[in-house]
Amino acid sequence: MNLYKLGKFICSIIFYPLYRIKVVGRNNIPSDGPVIICSNHISNADPPVVGITSKRNIYFLAKEELFKNKVIGGILTRVHAFPIKRGMRDRNALRKGLDVLKSNHALGLFPEGSRQKNGEVGKGLAGAGFFALRSNAVIVPCAIIGPYKKFKPLKVVYGEPVDMKEFREQKASAQVVTDRIMEEIRQLHKIHS
Template sequence: MNLYKIGKALCSIILFPMYRINIVGKKNIPAEGPVIICSNHISNLDPPVVGITSSRNIYFLAKEELFKNPVIGGILKKVHAFPIKRGMRDRNALRKGLDILKDGHALGLFPEGTRQKNGEIGKGLAGAGFFALRSEASIVPCAIIGPYQKFKKLKVVYGEPIDMTEYREQKASAQVVTDRIMEEIRQLHKIHQ
């Protein structure tokens, strides 16, 4: 059994009962082929929560600083995370993300780039739009509706894939596409609160 499966099992055992996680729309995640799951970001626990509630194994981008600790960095690599430099265009991370999608895997993104501790949904960075436009991946919006409080319900909502055909044909900007993705996340959050 690999470390990803072990990690997913352990996180499930701990997090599902602790936060009484309720999943909505899991069937909206395509069973195969490239997919980008884009979620709002309210806690450091968001990546494992998206990981355990998704039907797919997910590769996550994580801030480069986390990989500087050899123990944490080693674990992150084994659970399909890879580093990105924040605040600058990181060509290696972009290439790695596109390769993951080209190989038909799932990529997990938090377009806001940082946690919104007030629970509001912030503005997304253009990176999500870049991956959406440069790949043939399905784009699945995800809303995590918190807060994370022990034994209070946490909801994870997966929306229907966003049709990117028009944006790809019109060669829309990455920011325009990210804005559309964030709007879908906001709508899921609003409807399911």
């Protein structure tokens, strides 16, 4: 068993009962081909929760600081995470993300860039729009509806893919595309809260 599968198994047996996770719309995630799963970000537990509730193995961007510890960095790398420098344009991370999509894998993004501790859906950074416009990936919005409290229900909702055709044809800006994705996440959050 590889480390990703082992991590998914361990996280599943811990998180599902602890947070009484309910998953809605998992079938909105395509079974194959490039896909970008864009989720709101309310907790450090969001990446493993999205990882265990998705039917695809996901490559996540993670803040560079997490990789400075060799043990943690080694584990993150083996569970398909790769570093991004926050607050600046990180060409290596952008290239790696596009390579993930070109290889028909799933890329997991938290467009807000940092946790929204109030549980609300915040403003997204342009990176999500960049990946959406520079690839042929299907964009799946995801809303995590908390809070993360022991034995209190946590809902993970995967919405229908966001149609990128018009944005790609009009050569829309990355920020405009991110704003649309965040609006989809906001609507999922509102409908399912």
